[in-house]
Amino acid sequence: MNTIWTEKYRPKKFSEMRGQETIIPRIRAFIHHKNMPHLLFSGPAGVGKTTLSLIIATELFGENWKNNFLELNASDERGIDVIRNKVKDF
Numbered sequence: 009m010n011t012i013w014t015e016k017y018r019p020k021k022f023s024e025m026r027g028q029e030t031i032i033p034r035i036r037a038f039i040h041h042k043n044m045p046h047l048l049f050s051g052p053a054g055v056g057k058t059t060l061s062l063i064i065a066t067e068l069f070g071e072n073w074k075n076n077f078l079e080l081n082a083s084d085e086r087g088i089d090v091i092r093n094k095v096k097d098f
Contacts, residue, residue, distance in 0.1 A: 019059055020066070028056055035060070039067050 019025050022032050038044045044064075049057035058079065065073040078098045080090065 019056075019063065022063055022067075025056060025060065025063065028060060031060075035064060039064065044068065 022036060025032055035047075047064075049060065051057060061079070062073075062077070065077040069076045078095065080094065085094070
């Protein structure tokens, strides 16, 4: 199977994440206590927003994470119609 290298080497666990040392313990605590608030990640490309989201989903839902995860890229998908349709249907 051919996978692009950014996906092949994307961190899969909290212990593999780098550069987010201040937030990871807090998020792990949310998961441990089963008290996950709504989160909004922002920042420039490449800081780990999507990777952290995927790790959280995997920790919460295990192998079933894909059924419980919706990714929207505001660069490509923005506007009220996206919210009305994609989020509502999810």
